[in-house]
Amino acid sequence: MPNKSPTVFSKEKQHTLELAQQYLIPGRVEALKNFGIPLVVGRREGYYLWDQDGRQLMDFHLNGGVFNIGHRHPMALATLQNALSNLDIGNHHFPSTVRAELAEKLAKLSPGYLHYTVFTSSGSEANDVAIKSARYATGRRKIVAIDAAYHGRTGLSGAAGDDAVARYFHSDEPADFIKVPFNDLAAMEEALTNSDVAAVLMETIPATYGFPVPDKDYLPDVKALCKKYGSLYIADEVQTGLGRTGHLWGVDCWSVEPDIMVVGKGLSGGLYPISAAILSKDVGSWLTDNPWGHVSTFGGAELGCPVASLVLDLCSSQETLDNVNRIASFLKEGLSDIQSRHSYLCDIRQQGLVIGLQFDHPNGGIHMSKALFDHGIWAIFAGFDSSLIQFKPGLLVDQDYCALALERFEKAIKVAENKIDTSPTISINPDV
Ligand SMILES: Cc1ncc(COP(=O)(O)O)c(C=O)c1O
CATH class of the missing domain: 3.40.640.10 (Type I PLP-dependent aspartate aminotransferase-like (Major domain))
Structure with missing residues (x-):
C-alpha cells in the first residue's frame, strides 16, 4: 500500500508550491491544500504519475482523457x-x-x-x-x-x-x-x-x-x-x-x-x-x-x-475498442461488488470507460478524491456536483491494473464513508 500523502513536503515540492502560490494559481494552491490534495506532478509514465515527493499514484483522471493512451506512450x-x-x-x-x-x-x-x-x-x-x-x-x-x-x-x-x-x-x-x-x-x-x-x-x-x-x-x-x-x-x-x-x-x-x-x-x-x-x-x-x-x-x-x-x-483499432469493453465489464462488476458492501457508493454511472461515481454525502466526491489520493489513486471530483467523482481509467489498461485499483478503492471508501462533515456543500464554481 502506498504511503499516505505526507503533510511535510520535500524542499523541491515546497519550492514549487510557493512559486505557484506567488505567481501562478494562488487560490487553487490554497484550495487543493484544504482538500488535502497538494499534488505536484513529477515523474509520469504509462498510467502512473508520481507526486514530486516520490509517491506513486494510479492516474484515473488522465486530465479528462488527455492521457487516454497513457503518459509518454x-x-x-x-x-x-x-x-x-x-x-x-x-x-x-x-x-x-x-x-x-x-x-x-x-x-x-x-x-x-x-x-x-x-x-x-x-x-x-x-x-x-x-x-x-x-x-x-x-x-x-x-x-x-x-x-x-x-x-x-x-x-x-x-x-x-x-x-x-x-x-x-x-x-x-x-x-x-x-x-x-x-x-x-x-x-x-x-x-x-x-x-x-x-x-x-x-x-x-x-x-x-x-x-x-x-x-x-x-x-x-x-x-x-x-x-x-x-x-x-x-x-x-x-x-x-x-x-x-x-x-x-x-x-x-x-x-x-x-x-x-x-x-x-x-x-x-x-x-x-x-x-x-x-x-x-x-x-x-x-x-x-x-x-x-x-x-x-x-x-x-x-x-x-x-x-x-x-x-x-x-x-x-478493434484491439483498443475490445480492451475498453473488456475493462469496462470488469470494472462494472468490481464496482457493483464494492457497492453491495458499501451503500456510501450510491450510484454508478457508466458508458464504457466513461464512469461517474456518486457518494451518499453532498461533499462525498471531494472526500473520496482525498481518500483515494491517500490510497494511491488520483481521480478528480466533479466540478458541478461535489457528491461525485469522475473515474477514468486509460484505454489501454489491463485487468491487473484495475484489480489493484479496485482493492485500493475499497480501502479508500472505508475511510471516506466514516468521515463526519457538517460543513456546507463545497463548490469549486464561484456562483454569483
Ligand atoms: C467536454 C469539454 N469540452 C471542452 C473543453 C475545453 O477544452 P480545453 O481545456 O482544451 O479548452 C473541456 C475541457 O475540460 C471539456 O471537458
Whole structure:
C-alpha cells in the first residue's frame, strides 16, 4: 500500500508550491491544500504519475482523457521525436501535408457526413469555431446548451457552458445562450420551437456534471428536434470521443450523426496540444466563401499532426475498442461488488470507460478524491456536483491494473464513508 500523502513536503515540492502560490494559481494552491490534495506532478509514465515527493499514484483522471493512451506512450514519443527532426509549427496560411492528411483521416473516421476540419490548440477554441460556423451556416445567433455543461472558458464556449463562471467575468450572454436541463426533451423542444436557434451544443455525456448517462432516446430525439426546427447539432466529444465509450465516438453509442463534432484533449497523445472542429460540407461552406474567416497561428501545428494521426490509429483499432469493453465489464462488476458492501457508493454511472461515481454525502466526491489520493489513486471530483467523482481509467489498461485499483478503492471508501462533515456543500464554481 502506498504511503499516505505526507503533510511535510520535500524542499523541491515546497519550492514549487510557493512559486505557484506567488505567481501562478494562488487560490487553487490554497484550495487543493484544504482538500488535502497538494499534488505536484513529477515523474509520469504509462498510467502512473508520481507526486514530486516520490509517491506513486494510479492516474484515473488522465486530465479528462488527455492521457487516454497513457503518459509518454513510447510510440507517441517516437513519432514526436521523428517530427522534430524535420518539422516545426509550420505556417498556418498555407497547405501542409501532415495537416491535410490528418484532416482526411478525421473525415474518414468521423460519423455521418462530417467533412472539413478546422484545427485549434484547445477544445474551447474548437467550440468557438463550432458556434461561429453554426451561426454562419444558419444565419441565426442563438445557441441552446445544457445548464450543467462545460465547453471551455473562452468567450463563446464559456457563454455556452454553466452560467456561473461566464457571469463572474461579465461574459455571459443570456439572450443568445439558452440553457436547458439535461435529459429534458420537453425543455429542449420549447427552446427550439421558434426556429431561431443556430445550434444545440451537447456534451455527449456531461463530464463536469459527473457523467450522467443520457436516457436511451434522448440524444437521437434532440437530433430529430434539431432537424425539425432547422437547428444544427454540435457534439462536444472532447471527453467522450476517441474510444472511451467502447465506440470511437460517444455519439456512435446512440447512432447520432452530428453536423459539427468537437474533439480535443486525447487527440494530443498527451504530448502536443491539438484540437479540432469537424464540420459537414454545408456547415463548412465559409471555408470556401471566406478563406481567412478563421485563422489560428498554432491551430494544427505541424509537430502535433503525426502524433494525432497515431492517436486516431490507436483509438480506432478493434484491439483498443475490445480492451475498453473488456475493462469496462470488469470494472462494472468490481464496482457493483464494492457497492453491495458499501451503500456510501450510491450510484454508478457508466458508458464504457466513461464512469461517474456518486457518494451518499453532498461533499462525498471531494472526500473520496482525498481518500483515494491517500490510497494511491488520483481521480478528480466533479466540478458541478461535489457528491461525485469522475473515474477514468486509460484505454489501454489491463485487468491487473484495475484489480489493484479496485482493492485500493475499497480501502479508500472505508475511510471516506466514516468521515463526519457538517460543513456546507463545497463548490469549486464561484456562483454569483
Ligand atoms: C467536454 C469539454 N469540452 C471542452 C473543453 C475545453 O477544452 P480545453 O481545456 O482544451 O479548452 C473541456 C475541457 O475540460 C471539456 O471537458
